[in-house]
Amino acid sequence: MPSPHALRPRLARSLLLTALVGLACDPGDARSQWLHTTIVLDNQIFLEADPELAAGKLAKMDLDRYAFFRGTVGCFARDSAEAGGAAYRPTAFVTADAADVALIGDPHLENIGTFRRASDDALVVDFNDYDATTYGPFHLDLRRLALSVAIAAAAIDEVSPGFADAVQDAPEALARGYVDELAALAQAGGTIPALRAADGPHGAILDDLIEKAAEKGGAREELSDYTAIEGGRRELRIGEIEPALAWSAGPFELAVASDEVTPIGDDDGWLIDQVLASYPATLAGAPLPAGFLAVKGIGRRLGAGVASYPVRRYYVLVEGPSAAIDDDVLLELKQVFDPVIVPDLEQAAGGRPYADNGERVVAMQRMLQGALDLDPLLGHANAGGITMRVRDRTKYQRGLGVDRIAEKSAEGKWDADDYRELAATAGRLLARAHARGRRRGGEPSLPAIAAAIGERGDALVRETVDFVADYAPVVLGDADRFGALLEGYGPSLGYLRR
Amino acid sequence: MTVAAPTLAAIALLLAPPPAPPPASAPSEPEAAASDAEVEGQDAGQDKVAETSDVAAAGDVAAASDATAPADAGGAVEATAGASNDEDTEPRVPAAQADQSPISAGYSRQHWAEERHTFNFKRDLFLRNTWPVAPICNMGRPQDLCVTLDAELFAGYRLRSIAGQRFGEFALDRSELGTNLWYRPSKWLDAGATLRIEAIRSAGPQSLIGIDGDSLVIRLAQAYGHVATRFGSGLVSIGVRGGLIPERWIEQLEKGYDTRGIDLLPSDRNLLFERADLGASITASVLEGLVDLDLQLTNGEGRAQEELNRGKNTTAILTVRPLRRRHAKGPITLALHGAYRDGSWGVGAARAHRAAGALTFASPWAFAGAELVQAFGVREQGDRVSRSIGGWVSAYAWQPYIGLLAKYDHVRQDLRVADSSVDIVTAGAFTDVFGYAWRRRRRVRLYATYQHEGFGASAGPIPGAPQAADAHRFLLQLEAQGLFRAI
Numbered sequence: 001m002p003s004p005h006a007l008r009p010r011l012a013r014s015l016l017l018t019a020l021v022g023l024a025c026d027p028g029d030a031r032s033q034w035l036h037t038t039i040v041l042d043n044q045i046f047l048e049a050d051p052e053l054a055a056g057k058l059a060k061m062d063l064d065r066y067a068f069f070r071g072t073v074g075c076f077a078r079d080s081a082e083a084g085g086a087a088y089r090p091t092a093f094v095t096a097d098a099a100d101v102a103l104i105g106d107p108h109l110e111n112i113g114t115f116r117r118a119s120d121d122a123l124v125v126d127f128n129d130y131d132a133t134t135y136g137p138f139h140l141d142l143r144r145l146a147l148s149v150a151i152a153a154a155a156i157d158e159v160s161p162g163f164a165d166a167v168q169d170a171p172e173a174l175a176r177g178y179v180d181e182l183a184a185l186a187q188a189g190g191t192i193p194a195l196r197a198a199d200g201p202h203g204a205i206l207d208d209l210i211e212k213a214a215e216k217g218g219a220r221e222e223l224s225d226y227t228a229i230e231g232g233r234r235e236l237r238i239g240e241i242e243p244a245l246a247w248s249a250g251p252f253e254l255a256v257a258s259d260e261v262t263p264i265g266d267d268d269g270w271l272i273d274q275v276l277a278s279y280p281a282t283l284a285g286a287p288l289p290a291g292f293l294a295v296k297g298i299g300r301r302l303g304a305g306v307a308s309y310p311v312r313r314y315y316v317l318v319e320g321p322s323a324a325i326d327d328d329v330l331l332e333l334k335q336v337f338d339p340v341i342v343p344d345l346e347q348a349a350g351g352r353p354y355a356d357n358g359e360r361v362v363a364m365q366r367m368l369q370g371a372l373d374l375d376p377l378l379g380h381a382n383a384g385g386i387t388m389r390v391r392d393r394t395k396y397q398r399g400l401g402v403d404r405i406a407e408k409s410a411e412g413k414w415d416a417d418d419y420r421e422l423a424a425t426a427g428r429l430l431a432r433a434h435a436r437g438r439r440r441g442g443e444p445s446l447p448a449i450a451a452a453i454g455e456r457g458d459a460l461v462r463e464t465v466d467f468v469a470d471y472a473p474v475v476l477g478d479a480d481r482f483g484a485l486l487e488g489y490g491p492s493l494g495y496l497r498r
Numbered sequence: 499m500t501v502a503a504p505t506l507a508a509i510a511l512l513l514a515p516p517p518a519p520p521p522a523s524a525p526s527e528p529e530a531a532a533s534d535a536e537v538e539g540q541d542a543g544q545d546k547v548a549e550t551s552d553v554a555a556a557g558d559v560a561a562a563s564d565a566t567a568p569a570d571a572g573g574a575v576e577a578t579a580g581a582s583n584d585e586d587t588e589p590r591v592p593a594a595q596a597d598q599s600p601i602s603a604g605y606s607r608q609h610w611a612e613e614r615h616t617f618n619f620k621r622d623l624f625l626r627n628t629w630p631v632a633p634i635c636n637m638g639r640p641q642d643l644c645v646t647l648d649a650e651l652f653a654g655y656r657l658r659s660i661a662g663q664r665f666g667e668f669a670l671d672r673s674e675l676g677t678n679l680w681y682r683p684s685k686w687l688d689a690g691a692t693l694r695i696e697a698i699r700s701a702g703p704q705s706l707i708g709i710d711g712d713s714l715v716i717r718l719a720q721a722y723g724h725v726a727t728r729f730g731s732g733l734v735s736i737g738v739r740g741g742l743i744p745e746r747w748i749e750q751l752e753k754g755y756d757t758r759g760i761d762l763l764p765s766d767r768n769l770l771f772e773r774a775d776l777g778a779s780i781t782a783s784v785l786e787g788l789v790d791l792d793l794q795l796t797n798g799e800g801r802a803q804e805e806l807n808r809g810k811n812t813t814a815i816l817t818v819r820p821l822r823r824r825h826a827k828g829p830i831t832l833a834l835h836g837a838y839r840d841g842s843w844g845v846g847a848a849r850a851h852r853a854a855g856a857l858t859f860a861s862p863w864a865f866a867g868a869e870l871v872q873a874f875g876v877r878e879q880g881d882r883v884s885r886s887i888g889g890w891v892s893a894y895a896w897q898p899y900i901g902l903l904a905k906y907d908h909v910r911q912d913l914r915v916a917d918s919s920v921d922i923v924t925a926g927a928f929t930d931v932f933g934y935a936w937r938r939r940r941r942v943r944l945y946a947t948y949q950h951e952g953f954g955a956s957a958g959p960i961p962g963a964p965q966a967a968d969a970h971r972f973l974l975q976l977e978a979q980g981l982f983r984a985i
Binding site: 092 | 661662663709710711804806843844845846847848849876877878879880881882884911912914915918955956957958959960961962963965966967968
């Protein structure tokens, strides 16, 4: 046991550090006020409509720094586009033509995942969350994705000390991947290929993702996880699939759903009926066989996502191609809202190309993926003023997890090189998505972005790296400020529901 | 266009030709005098100023500023014809003071019919917003009741080019319906209520999707009660408003701004002041508008948001009108404005202070003004300091057929950042269907203007790429509005 004399300097240092952190994260400072206000504004719709789930989202954002980053894309957009914002840093690479290209909207590492292409059963890797997709300047996507690499490294560093230092150049690898891929695509012309598993290896991390997707998808693990066979009939399991996480901050405590399916209410049933009735018309492929959508079970899924944690998300077990129980299909119906708002970027300029958010998300996903068959069950519907996106909940669709990278890194199985390779591939994936996209007016994006970058690829890489170096510490500081706000105000951040 | 339809119908009603005067009856002497004076005034021509007694009989009078749009709650009615000199710098006597007759037993339908006819169709009544000195209704003796209906529509065709991308659209910028109720329980007191609804796009300019696409939806624009009283033989007037009240800074400045149909005031355009907010205000007007002092206590979040913090916005506005001339065609007013607001915004109670100064000029021939607003804290950014400077001028070249306008807005978005300015230049011409004297009760004005919005290198949504936000706009805009006394 250390002597009291040895403890004294450590105690003094701890107190000093605590005081400094306290000062830096004082809820009364301008940045904390900004953070407090913007997070409430961006979540006000949830705080009003479902305060319990909204509180769950804010608590989940506090679980680790990457979760905070995932839940604050609105803060990123404000910081980037509002004069005086912490990320309001000039770019030398956006022209008028490159300012309204199709964007992923919120690209980050955990929005990369696998799909099984229906036409040839090939596993491909691409972005998998298009809720925030919109039109805007291409560099916003690049900065957001490069930033995610730095924030993820900081989160992994908490589990695997030294990791962040070892992968400091990962944002550069990502930006380099983007620039090189875009230049190659511009030169090659023609169709932009998907990143197929068969074209690998893609590095330890992506190869692991692909392997797990093939294994769990092939085993129809979504059925074993969320359904049960009772008396020869498959039913949806209602209850906790994984135990909830305990969150606390100061005097406040909350159970954050991890993976849970709950019964639905009467209103939900009506909504789901309406959606299932009209959604088949929005499918890209052949019409579904008769009886395919016969419902065998419905539940509300809780615990998925971070930014979308409080949104309505239903699991619907349907009959599938035949009456047999082994080809039942699990659909996910998820409510979609407006895309990320970039302040003062006049989204309406040039018209609004989509009738509702469901159409926006689905049409832009198909455009940016350059394929209609990565998810043949992808579609959308609108009922009672609520817009839903529908997708296949197959485990062939599997997303990257920063927590898994942290775990493997801590075990010494993955290292900095693997992470850098992942970052470079993420940059290439973003370049492919941008290259497949079109501008708001319908013109292809690739020539506009390629012309904006020109021969200055190295400079764009430097600009992106400098941006990340400047802004990542702000985001990490925000995560601490957010923790202090939660301690002071609780998981609703002091918002009073009327 | 579900909202525009009733608005257009209301405007059509308000623009209808005047009906035949009400049948002759035996009004009480003051009312008879009023009618006589107005008719005589018209016959005598426009270059005369009403005598005090005529004016008093015709309704309330104040020699202060010009009126804002009919949307404004308070105001005055004055006769522009019937007397001698072109200019009159002496404050006029309010009706409530001039009318020394005992409280009448009540108003008959005939009395109200005559007042209505005078309000709606007498050219020599000039409507102005001088609240709390007088209501914007030609109210007579105690027990008088007045209900007005008004409508405003700003619509047109807009061809814009943003970052080189051209886009043309028919646009409905403003569609409002309003009603004012005034009641005079005693000669020293006016009370009433105002209700205004407006149509707005449900998605807003930064959002892709609103309600059922991007439908027009109706919301409350203003909803408040108001009381005004006079002291010291009418030398001091005090008014109180409570509810969803209009921002007095904008209301005071718009008295010297006649081209609201084509663009907002700089501070309004840059959201440095909200057009309306929940709260209360008290206004003291000395010498019938020579000096106005406004104090406001509001939530601070504006009409589009509920209160989000414990702090309230406190605003003090001082308006001095060193030049007030009367002319047969309308008043001539030069006003100096100053304001300071101590405020907060959002759950985090971010600083939202304002310091503002302005100069406005209004006359029957020309309007002009300049405004400077320094914002200490802009919405959620409490540490940002922004500055807005704007100037405008509009004048008739050939009244009422040809008018010209010019406006310049300069916004320094963040004083800490070099080259963070946005410059907006607007220039164009307009033509009126009705003459200047009718403009509060019926206006049909067509604007043809060009507007350029240019961004500094570190301004706009994409810093470093000002060309991506650079905008050129050609606007063909119709402004139609009407005010009608229903009771």
